[in-house]
Amino acid sequence: MPAGLWQLAVLQLLFYLFIAAGAGLYLFFRKPIIFVGLLALFSSLAFSVISFKAVVPWWGLTGDEVFIFAFLQKVIAGNFFADFFYSALPPFYPPLYFWVVGGVGNLFGLTAVQSGNLGVALMLLATPLIIYFWQVIRGEQNHSLLVLLPALMYVVSSWSAVIVKPYEFFSAVLLVVWTIFLAQDIYYKRLGFKSLIFYGGFGGLLFLTFYFWFLVLLIALAILKLMIETDFLYYFKKWFLVGVIIAVTSLPFTLPLAMSYVRFGAENWQAAWFIEEYLDLYLPFFDFSIFGAVALVGLISLFLLRQKIEIKVLGSILLACYTWQAISLYTIYFWDAPFLPAKPFLFLGGATLSAAAAFGLTELIAKVKNNRLKFGLVSLSLVLFSSQLIFGPMISSEIKYHLNLTRNPLREEFMNLKGNLEKISDLDNLTVLSSGVPEMSAFVPLDYYVSHNIHFSHPAAHFSDRFYFVRNLSEASDAKDFFERLKTSPWSKIDALLLLKGPGYYPINFYLDNYPLGGTEVEVRFPHRLIDERYFVTVFEDKQFVFLRLKD
Numbered sequence: 001m002p003a004g005l006w007q008l009a010v011l012q013l014l015f016y017l018f019i020a021a022g023a024g025l026y027l028f029f030r031k032p033i034i035f036v037g038l039l040a041l042f043s044s045l046a047f048s049v050i051s052f053k054a055v056v057p058w059w060g061l062t063g064d065e066v067f068i069f070a071f072l073q074k075v076i077a078g079n080f081f082a083d084f085f086y087s088a089l090p091p092f093y094p095p096l097y098f099w100v101v102g103g104v105g106n107l108f109g110l111t112a113v114q115s116g117n118l119g120v121a122l123m124l125l126a127t128p129l130i131i132y133f134w135q136v137i138r139g140e141q142n143h144s145l146l147v148l149l150p151a152l153m154y155v156v157s158s159w160s161a162v163i164v165k166p167y168e169f170f171s172a173v174l175l176v177v178w179t180i181f182l183a184q185d186i187y188y189k190r191l192g193f194k195s196l197i198f199y200g201g202f203g204g205l206l207f208l209t210f211y212f213w214f215l216v217l218l219i220a221l222a223i224l225k226l227m228i229e230t231d232f233l234y235y236f237k238k239w240f241l242v243g244v245i246i247a248v249t250s251l252p253f254t255l256p257l258a259m260s261y262v263r264f265g266a267e268n269w270q271a272a273w274f275i276e277e278y279l280d281l282y283l284p285f286f287d288f289s290i291f292g293a294v295a296l297v298g299l300i301s302l303f304l305l306r307q308k309i310e311i312k313v314l315g316s317i318l319l320a321c322y323t324w325q326a327i328s329l330y331t332i333y334f335w336d337a338p339f340l341p342a343k344p345f346l347f348l349g350g351a352t353l354s355a356a357a358a359f360g361l362t363e364l365i366a367k368v369k370n371n372r373l374k375f376g377l378v379s380l381s382l383v384l385f386s387s388q389l390i391f392g393p394m395i396s397s398e399i400k401y402h403l404n405l406t407r408n409p410l411r412e413e414f415m416n417l418k419g420n421l422e423k424i425s426d427l428d429n430l431t432v433l434s435s436g437v438p439e440m441s442a443f444v445p446l447d448y449y450v451s452h453n454i455h456f457s458h459p460a461a462h463f464s465d466r467f468y469f470v471r472n473l474s475e476a477s478d479a480k481d482f483f484e485r486l487k488t489s490p491w492s493k494i495d496a497l498l499l500l501k502g503p504g505y506y507p508i509n510f511y512l513d514n515y516p517l518g519g520t521e522v523e524v525r526f527p528h529r530l531i532d533e534r535y536f537v538t539v540f541e542d543k544q545f546v547f548l549r550l551k552d
Contacts, residue, residue, distance in 0.1 A: 043154065043389060043390050051117035060405050076106045080099055086458050087431075088492060095208065096167075101122070113442065131150035134181070145358060153173045153355070154390075157291045180313050187230060188309075207250045216344045216348060219323050224312060272513050275516070275517065314356045320344070325344070418443050420540040427444070428445065433449040433498070454510070466490065467512075470524055471524050483532075499526070509521065536548040
């Protein structure tokens with residue numbers, strides 16, 4: 001059987017079974033939990049089938065996958081509280097997803113790729129179930145809303161984006177639901193002490209999963225206050241108290257990070273990444289697609305149902321996304337300082353429109369009294385909805401591509417390098433200046449002297465100082481001068497060199513910021529004459545790489 005054929009067959013089978021089960025449930029057994037459960041189970045099972053025996057991640061270990069799987073590998077190796085590239089620094093990227101998924105990998109001896117795929121499957125399983133049961137706990141009895149609110153979150157504009165960063169999708173979706181429910185409780189003045197603790201604790205977990213959404217939420221809260229009539233002090237007091245609990249809950253992440261900034265200072269390049277497409281206006285409701293149709297229904301619902309508190313909440317979040325982009329445009333124009341202007345739209349903006357569509361369709365369904373018409377609409381909607389799911393035919397061509405890509409074995413030179421690195425017993429204790437083979441971090445937990453990518457570098461690491469130091473190393477006059485310079489490295493010692501062999505030199509590859517065109521590759525070259533056995537011990541050497549330890 002050709003590679004990937006059985007996976008495609010299983011996905012097609014899941015698609016047919018889901019439609020049949022959905023229609024059967026509507027006709028004979030209207031239990032929302034069963035439909036939502038099948039949605040969660042089939043989605044998780046589908047991705048498990050897709051990722052079965054995958055060797056590399058979704059895009060073949062490129063782009064952001066490099067630091068994502070480096071982080072997972074660090075946690076799997078037991079370094080829960082270390083940055084993915086700099087072991088001496090605490091995490092600066094939201095760590096909760098990596099702690100949980102990497103912790104499972106650590107417990108069961110999984111690889112980073114296996115753990116990452118498990119993380120996607122768990123997120124796909126958990127997201128609709130959490131939304132459903134949260135509604136039930138709050139006393140929601142409308143079957144349409146119980147189903148539509150979790151289900152429409154799975155009509156997404158890009159399944160690839162969800163698979164690469166499931167923690168962003170998961171946290172954005174749940175933040176929308178969390179904000180709706182919390183705003184309702186504040187507005188109707190039913191936020192008791194226990195509820196306050198719950199919302200704060202849950203919000204803290206979302207913050208630890210991906211804190212960026214909360215920056216947009218701050219804008220949304222100000223906009224929401226303009227939309228509702230409630231006491232100013234009461235409104236912001238309740239949100240402030242929730243914020244305090246969020247801050248306390250997130251201390252395992254924020255306190256070590258803040259201390260590293262106080263101790264070392266900060267040079268933040270993470271948010272500097274910018275391409276011109278980030279200036280595009282987010283208008284998904286004009287796209288000719290199922291997601292575009294859902295977004296259009298959501299937009300119409302925001303206008304027609306604008307008197308409802310939940311719609312006002314969703315409207316404020318969507319407006320906050322556009323406000324964030326507008327603020328970033330302002331900073332770009334006056335200071336050439338972008339701050340991820342389009343970041344809120346893909347997941348947070350999409351989830352907001354999907355939620356609005358769920359409320360709007362719930363109202364529409366309640367107005368349809370003819371059972372035959374209602375069944376026809378439900379059947380058509382079920383087919384269209386199912387086609388957009390991860391096991392639906394609309395993304396089958398994309399699935400075929402990634403089935404082949406994720407099963408391509410690592411190149412022989414990388415397999416050899418991985419095997420040689422794993423033989424170094426004290427590798428965890430070595431800070432390595434590397435030629436720029438970051439893919440290895442997904443398989444071996446390396447502590448780098450400097451990140452290959454400026455946008456992946458910890459703010460407290462001071463990438464610029466380290467980069468210029470490495471560049472100055474290439475100007476050493478001889479091997480002795482090179483070795484003596486190595487001993488004076490700023491911010492961190494260098495214990496070893498992992499070098500790719502070039503024709504007469506060892507290249508050190510970097511990816512630097514190139515505003516407004518994203519980034520650009522820069523190569524620093526160490527001439528072979530700078531490496532002398534008087535100053536280095538060769539730990540291993542093959543056709544492509546050499547690993548050298550500095551002598552004392």
